[in-house]
Amino acid sequence: MRRMALRMLVLGALVLVSGFMLRLALQDVIRPSTPAKAQSPAEGDRYDCKDFTYQEEAQAVFDRNPSDPYGLNEDPGPDDGIACETLPHRPGGPTTVENPTSPPPYNDFPTSYNNFPSPA
Secondary structure, eight states, rough: OOOHHHHHHHHHHHHHHHHHHHHHHHHHHHSSSSSOSSSSSGGGOOOOGGGGGHHHHHHHHHHOTOOOTOOTTSSSSOSOOOTTSSOOOOTTOOOSSSSSSOSSSSSSOOSSOOOOOOOO
């Protein structure tokens, strides 16, 4: 009789604990404590002028796709083909930049692992 009562008590405790854990898990699903991050931003949201240090970096991105999907030429007045005109120029005067040094607002997943050093 005593053994059966102990089993019932243990079973009841397990039911209570599992119910509590299920409630916590569902609460995190319904109202997450941290906001979800996007897997990859929409094409039009990939760059913004604030993502660049110098105007030349923004211009290099704009020149790769003059249709301006990122809205880098959104200054007042007609579109003049000059990206992010409010940004400062590189010290030493404007130069053409092949690859911008400012990172995009998110990290792309690497497409190739050939550049990684081989283990020693």
